[in-house]
């Protein structure tokens with residue numbers, strides 16, 4: 001697979017109102033002009049929401065670019081981490097926006113990982129009954145997934161993402177170069193979501209990740225630009241076909257059924273989200289082969305591709321406990337456990353009648369693979 005010069009680079013997300021994701025190494029330096037271009041008339045204030053970590057690494061580049069474009073801007077920091085993806089953070093930020101004179105024409109910029117993106121998007125959807133916002137995602141996971149599609153929200157003590165809204169950004173600016181400073185484990189965990197995009201919808205992504213593993217792990221800029229753009233295109237197509245997640249959008253949950261059960265069963269302490277999804281994809285592939293929805297070779301290919309991006313934390317939880325989580329989830333979701341099962345690389349099927357025995361077997365196999 002050749003990727004030099006083949007990048008999509010601009011992906012249109014065809015929802016109402018339509019917006020673009022622009023993917024390019026170094027685009028952060030042009031953020032100012034990109035934002036100014038959004039707002040031809042008037043000179044609204046820009047409010048950048050970020051964390052100390054991201055600001056320390058990349059704040060200067062963004063700041064210089066906003067200055068150059070002669071935009072009025074303020075930078076607001078929030079605490080780092082999922083623990084702060086809360087209503088309390090939203091309230092604090094909203095108060096500071098008021099103090100700094102943000103009115104209904106304010107433009108919020110989410111500059112950080114998925115947590116910053118979800119909080120900022122949610123805040124933008126309710127601040128003065130809704131203001132515009134732009135996503136400038138800085139983690140791999142946020143670049144290929146969280147920043148696209150307009151799902152926003154915060155957590156409650158009793159569960160994740162329980163308060164939220166759909167609020168599409170006006171623009172998404174993706175600079176793969178900022179991934180250079182991402183901790184290795186965070187980076188790898190994000191890659192599994194890219195592999196997911198390949199399995200559900202685009203065999204080229206999958207082939208690319210099989211063949212270009214070294215370039216990807218080395219964070220080769222051209223490889224990343226291509227990979228991220230292709231993943232964004234997958235997410236954009238799925239979201240455009242099903243903005244409010246009633247049907248097709250569920251295919252994005254490949255690997256997430258068992259993945260989520262593993263996360264909950266280990267109290268979100270053992271696996272990063274992408275790592276749990278990685279195990280979930282392996283399990284779903286084995287279930288699919290077991291039910292003869294796919295052939296053993298496809299299941300094997302998916303498993304090998306996942307494990308090629310290891311290390312992954314081991315699965316040591318008891319399969320019975322994971323199955324119990326799945327059943328508990330089922331009550332809170334919609335009465336059935338949905339599995340997204342691969343049929344071939346690039347095509348999946350949603351199945352809701354997977355026998356419990358098949359689930360238990362798959363989880364036991366994860367335990368076995370963990371010991372290898």
Ligand SMILES: NC(=O)c1ccc[n+]([C@@H]2O[C@H](COP(=O)([O-])OP(=O)(O)OC[C@H]3O[C@@H](n4cnc5c(N)ncnc54)[C@H](O)[C@@H]3O)[C@@H](O)[C@H]2O)c1
Pocket residue numbers: 051053054057080081082085112113114115116118138139140141142145146147148149150151152161178179180181182183186
């Ligand atoms: N809205 C959606 O559709 C959607 C989709 C998937 C995930 N999510 C949400 O995204 C969140 C997870 O996002 P995440 O994985 O980006 O985690 P995160 O936002 O917590 O970021 C991970 C860590 O990386 C640091 N970081 C960010 N950019 C960096 C950089 N360039 N260099 C160095 N460090 C950097 C952050 O400070 C943080 O400590 C979850 O809350 C999840 O629910 C939302």
Ligand SMILES: [Zn+2]
Pocket residue numbers: 193256273277
């Ligand atoms: Zn995910």
